Amino acid sequence: MHEDHERLAATWTDMGDWKRPLHYGDVAAECRAVHEAAGLIDVSTLGKLDVQGPDAGEFLDWLHPNRFSDLRVGRVRYRAMLDDAGIILDDGTIARLAPERFFFSTTTGNLDAVDQWLLWWLAGGPRRVTVTDVTGHYAAVNLAGPNAREIMRRVTDLDVSREAMAYLAAAEGAVAGVPAIILRIGFVGEVGYEIHVPADYGAHLWGALLEAGRDLGLRPFGVEAQRVLRLEKQHAIVGQDTDALSSPVEAGMGWLVKADKPDFIGRDASLSVVARGPRQVLTGIEVIGLDLPAEGAAIVRDGTSTAIGRITRAKWSTTLDKGIALGWIESGEAVEGNKVTLRLGVGRDGGTTVGRVRTKPFYDPSGERLRA
């Protein structure tokens, strides 16, 4: 799809080994299209693994703090992978396409590490599981927005109604005449379809969707708009909002850790964090005023000079008409509405602004739009 993005005058950004469209000239308009009509983003760079075998479900249970052996065929579930110390290594989704076949996605930059991680844990063991890297085989797009379902209706005979293809459904079928894997997921706050097709048909799919959505306000959006939209939902980006000390319990993913599972990589470390309670948490912060704090800028206890955390990401949301951020903060300070001081630069230079802790997503906190 590279040439298609070029024709759309994409501004490029480097992400790992890949080039991705950062934007198509107007980030605010791209965000607005996703919230008010529909947006289309190329997510082909996501790592993709085909995991098959009679022991695949049990193996995925071992690799993750949550369960996949009980995932029903035709469903998809969020995944975050931990190391032995309970630190988040990578995240993505896993869809069960058949009783012994799973479609496993990784972040753009972590594919090789995750692939090796899986092969390492399989090497010499008794598990009957095979792992095949299918990243190059599949091109993928995410179609999101209130008009996304109508656009899908125009390009597929599959029943994409809310009842037939509910949030977190996974299906296989033809989209724009091409065999596809369709995941009813999204990380940008609206109804979304992640569509994977053989890469030889990627350009065809991209063009067919843009054509089908032309009169419904569909427009392409890039990585920068995606970052804003994700931040509105307070979705952490592994590697950006997390680091080499981040536990899922402290990163707001405590619901992933299933203490009743007999064992999984990182179990003891995760349960020790649960037992002692989080010392710091990743939380949303509403930025008061027009100035945005820099990545890494300190969060300071109000009325003092005591640093209590740091900003990982801050963006201006035109939808919300305010600055929003994610940051790590001492757990005792992560109270809804708590007023904090935000340094604008890293260190003491650059002045300060005021922030308010927001523990729920900035946009659609109940998730109704995502599940619509």
Added chain:
Amino acid sequence: MSLGRDPRAAVRRSALAAVHQRLARGGDAANRWPMSYGDPDGERRAVAGAIGLAEPGLYDKLIVKGRGALAAVRAAGLEGRPGRVTPAAPGGVNVWAIADDEVLLVAAVNTPGGPAIQAVDVAALAGPIRAAGLAATDVSSGWTVLRLVGPRVRDLLEELVAEDLSPDAVPDQGIVQVPMAGCRVILSRRDLGDIPGCVLLVARDEAEYIWGALTEIGAAHGIRPVGGTALVVGPAAPVAASATGATR
């Protein structure tokens, strides 16, 4: 999911489609498979006297993995020897037996403007193979097939690849996996009649880069991109078959 596709509804594009279009200078190759880039005689001379570089066609590919993979492929009625490509008749399934537990099944598909073949549906093999307890995964778009043919191919490969690829080390149809210009490449020695040659399987996302590296480094050896016509030997050997399978 079936690999079968409705050609009326969708356009299947090679990873090198933009390269073909540039070489064809916006000509017929924009929508048809490049059988030539405008100088078929010159392209044949490159194959006969120096090096021809081609993407010979589009292929469906099914990878079979697991203990007993090659045995399961044989049980499905295909021939295969470890470390070798077993070529098929035109339109058949070429068996790339990378190892006993990893086999790639490769079959040409019809392309607009390309040679007409009776293509087989590789996906039909997936069912019985999976029933035998093996993993079978469609990787059709994941790998691009490249063809190098010409008397100076070995000179070029000596520059690009550290491994010994001489005929003594790699017999005709033998498979080796080598790093080439920093990328993983699965290479099979495959002469074209009496002319030395090889077939390369390269990752789709690296295909354009590898094509560029071969063109740049091969310039000193007289390399030239060639269309399918230049790869035809004898009266009626289809180019798609010559890429991964029978050539004479």
